[in-house]
Amino acid sequence: MPDQPPSPTRLTRRASDALEIDPDGPRRRVLVTGLGTFWGGRVAQALEANPAVEVIVGLDTTEPTVELERTEYVRVDANYSILSRIVRATRVDTIIHTFLVMDPTQMSQRAMHEINVIGTMNLFAAASAASSTVRSVIVKSSTVVYGCAPEDPVWFTESTARSRPAREPIERSLEAVEGYVRDFAEDNPHVNVALLRFSNVIGAELETPLTRLLQLPVVPSIFGFDPRFQFVHEDDVIKSLLFAFNNDLPGVFNVAGDGLLPWSEVAALCGKRTVALPPVATGFLTSPLRQLGVLDLPEEYEGLLKYGRGVDNHRLKNFGFRYEHTSTEAVEAFIRAVRLRKVVGENEPSYRYERDVEQFFRHSPAVRKDRRQA
Amino acid sequence: MEQDDSESKQSPSNQTPATPRTPAPTPAIRLDPAELLNQEITLEEMLSQAGSGAGHGELVQLPQEEPRNPDALDDRRRSDVNEWGRSEHMREIARRVYDPIYKHWFRVEWEGLEKIPEGGALLVANHAAAIPSDAPVIMHGIETELNRPVYGLADNFFRTIPVVGTIWNRLGGLPAHPDNAYRLLREQDQLVLVFPEGTKGPSKTYSERYQLRRFGRGGFVEIAMRAGVPVVPIAVVGAEESMPTLFRVPSIARALGVPYLPVTANMLVAGPLGLVSYFPSKFKLKVLDPVHFDVPADRDRYSRSRVMDESEAIRDRIQAALYTMLRERRSVWFG
Numbered sequence: 159m160p161d162q163p164p165s166p167t168r169l170t171r172r173a174s175d176a177l178e179i180d181p182d183g184p185r186r187r188v189l190v191t192g193l194g195t196f197w198g199g200r201v202a203q204a205l206e207a208n209p210a211v212e213v214i215v216g217l218d219t220t221e222p223t224v225e226l227e228r229t230e231y232v233r234v235d236a237n238y239s240i241l242s243r244i245v246r247a248t249r250v251d252t253i254i255h256t257f258l259v260m261d262p263t264q265m266s267q268r269a270m271h272e273i274n275v276i277g278t279m280n281l282f283a284a285a286s287a288a289s290s291t292v293r294s295v296i297v298k299s300s301t302v303v304y305g306c307a308p309e310d311p312v313w314f315t316e317s318t319a320r321s322r323p324a325r326e327p328i329e330r331s332l333e334a335v336e337g338y339v340r341d342f343a344e345d346n347p348h349v350n351v352a353l354l355r356f357s358n359v360i361g362a363e364l365e366t367p368l369t370r371l372l373q374l375p376v377v378p379s380i381f382g383f384d385p386r387f388q389f390v391h392e393d394d395v396i397k398s399l400l401f402a403f404n405n406d407l408p409g410v411f412n413v414a415g416d417g418l419l420p421w422s423e424v425a426a427l428c429g430k431r432t433v434a435l436p437p438v439a440t441g442f443l444t445s446p447l448r449q450l451g452v453l454d455l456p457e458e459y460e461g462l463l464k465y466g467r468g469v470d471n472h473r474l475k476n477f478g479f480r481y482e483h484t485s486t487e488a489v490e491a492f493i494r495a496v497r498l499r500k501v502v503g504e505n506e507p508s509y510r511y512e513r514d515v516e517q518f519f520r521h522s523p524a525v526r527k528d529r530r531q532a
Numbered sequence: 533m534e535q536d537d538s539e540s541k542q543s544p545s546n547q548t549p550a551t552p553r554t555p556a557p558t559p560a561i562r563l564d565p566a567e568l569l570n571q572e573i574t575l576e577e578m579l580s581q582a583g584s585g586a587g588h589g590e591l592v593q594l595p596q597e598e599p600r601n602p603d604a605l606d607d608r609r610r611s612d613v614n615e616w617g618r619s620e621h622m623r624e625i626a627r628r629v630y631d632p633i634y635k636h637w638f639r640v641e642w643e644g645l646e647k648i649p650e651g652g653a654l655l656v657a658n659h660a661a662a663i664p665s666d667a668p669v670i671m672h673g674i675e676t677e678l679n680r681p682v683y684g685l686a687d688n689f690f691r692t693i694p695v696v697g698t699i700w701n702r703l704g705g706l707p708a709h710p711d712n713a714y715r716l717l718r719e720q721d722q723l724v725l726v727f728p729e730g731t732k733g734p735s736k737t738y739s740e741r742y743q744l745r746r747f748g749r750g751g752f753v754e755i756a757m758r759a760g761v762p763v764v765p766i767a768v769v770g771a772e773e774s775m776p777t778l779f780r781v782p783s784i785a786r787a788l789g790v791p792y793l794p795v796t797a798n799m800l801v802a803g804p805l806g807l808v809s810y811f812p813s814k815f816k817l818k819v820l821d822p823v824h825f826d827v828p829a830d831r832d833r834y835s836r837s838r839v840m841d842e843s844e845a846i847r848d849r850i851q852a853a854l855y856t857m858l859r860e861r862r863s864v865w866f867g
Contacts, residue, residue, distance in 0.1 A: 308688040308689075308691040308692045308707065309688045309707060309709065310707070310709070311707070311709035311710075311711035311712050312615070312616055312617070312706060312707075312709075312711075312712050312715075313615075313711060313712075313715060314711070315711060318711055380694075381694055381695075382693075382694020382695040382696075382697070382698060383694060383697070383698060384698050386613070386617060416606070417605075417606050417609075417615065418613075418615055418617075419609075419613075420611060420613050420617075422611075423609070423610050423611045423613070426610050426611075427610060437694040464692075465691065468615075470715075484606045484608075485606075486606045486608045486609055487606070487608065490608065
């Protein structure tokens with residue numbers, strides 16, 4: 159995958175091409191994977207508002223959880239076996255691949271492998287078929303691929319190799335995914351491939367192993383270690399995916415808020431005390447708690463709670479992206495939302511996907527298509 | 533064209549009559565639960581914010597940033613731990629505790645401190661004593677005399693020890709990774725201290741004192757070249773005698789998973805306390821002339837032979853300076 163420092167000439171052409179939204183120009187046809195997930199749904203909503211996007215097709219195993227006006231939802235199996243038919247039939251030019259599992263506590267290793275590795279493999283197989291019309295691919299990966307080891311630099315750049323071989327299932331899984339992305343980019347030089355690696359995502363809505371840790375009565379830490387964490391706000395994640403889409407960003411990009419926070423400070427921001435776990439045999443000693451469901455600590459967090467991880471976010475900034483939130487602000491936004499939820503409870507989803515209703519609104523001649531302009 | 537109040541407040545300049553099309557509203561992207569229901573941001577607004585208020589032109593010129601100050605913190609922070617893990621508060625405490633040791637125990641004397649240039653520089657010194665006493669002396673000395681922080685790059689073994697690793701990091705210690713050195717030197721104009729001998733320096737026995745070991749693979753020269761900063765060699769006399777290693781016990785070291793396990797003279801004299809106490813040897817440090825490399829910065833690779841030659845030349849100069857200083861030294865304890 160091309161990963162040189164941003165070359166001004168290439169950027170000029172790309173940026174001006176994409177920013178001029180010409181109403182008569184070619185309009186983009188986009189395929190979003192993981193429409194039922196938080197990411198896919200939010201990305202599709204944002205794309206719907208963009209007049210330069212003509213068609214949005216969303217794939218997922220589950221129904222969308224957000225209200226969508228013109229996105230076409232297609233139910234698929236976890237590993238997208240019918241994908242090449244969809245790509246051929248819809249003639250999409252852009253794929254936004256958000257359907258990658260980052261939270262290994264929510265499913266078995268096998269299920270995660272099916273979604274991440276096999277799903278991505280099929281996706282790229284479809285996108286690189288001879289008849290494929292795909293010209294742009296955006297993949298949402300994670301900084302988990304850098305791993306976590308005492309040898310690590312404080313800031314990983316996009317080209318820094320990880321210090322130790324991947325051991326945890328989630329790391330190996332994402333490494334395989336990135337391998338497919340690299341191969342695809344190499345074999346299809348005419349396709350613009352953007353690989354975004356997101357740091358610990360936090361915000362008002364998203365639930366991750368990390369946000370669950372921070373909502374425990376006391377926050378676990380490892381004795382004698384105060385690692386530093388970087389966060390990215392969930393809105394910045396969406397914003398960066400759209401930024402990559404609009405500007406046809408080429409290559410690999412870290413996406414993470416400015417600043418690294420010591421874990422003790424993160425806990426303090428959340429108004430929590432930390433309780434120290436023993437620094438040796440942590441996994442062994444916490445496994446009973448894990449079995450009981452008290453502590454939902456994925457294996458890769460053991461390293462993270464010792465050494466933390468920081469990634470250099472300059473490459474994306476040099477292309478003109480501006481973050482709305484620093485690491486601290488992202489944590490604050492999260493804790494404000496937690497406080498609100500404590501008072502008013504979980505807000506009920508106001509939307510439920512009904513196939514017939516959605517079909518009616520999209521395809522019935524009775525529905526006035528210009529209703530959005532009203 | 534109808535404007536929502538919150539929308540026009542957000543970026544009034546963005547709504548020019550040249551855009552006749554009203555983009556379809558999209559649910560809030562900046563999500564604050566309280567504002568969720570009544571705030572709307574359009575994609576184009578987001579785009580213009582992404583471009584930071586500038587048109588397409590500014591995207592083209594890549595913003596060249598000023599040397600950044602690593603201590604510049606977000607004003608919402610609760611602690612002063614900076615982006616390298618260094619805390620000025622912790623450093624202040626350490627300075628207060630260490631200053632008597634520096635002044636009255638080791639009685640440190642510097643020569644040539646004025647040779648340390650403004651801006652970034654890679655400080656390179658000989659390394660000694662079973663638990664190295666030279667790193668704190670150099671870091672404390674430069675911080676108090678020149679009022680500049682020094683970041684010490686050390687073996688990442690440090691980082692794996694509970695408590696010690698964290699304190700080391702808060703006091704300005706970092707794992708020796710080229711990326712760390714590059715960012716500190718190139719982008720932040722800081723002083724970075726490395727010991728190119730690595731653990732080979734402190735692990736040597738008393739009989740080998742002041743005999744410099746191999747300078748790694750010359751990585752420090754390559755980092756300085758890439759960062760475009762000079763190397764400033766420093767010769768340290770006194771550290772060797774502060775905690776001399778009599779012999780090593782490699783088998784136990786292996787069993788414990790530590791780089792080396794010394795039996796020091798301090799242990800014989802003070803028992804277990806010898807692990808943490810130094811002999812009061814007189815410290816003299818000499819800053820040698822900075823070495824500038826006449827090569828362009830930011831290259832991926834530099835000539836291997838050139839790197840090795842420069843590394844060897846710096847090693848020779850430190851070694852020669854050490855011999856000169858030892859020739860002039862009358863007493864280990866009084867200098």
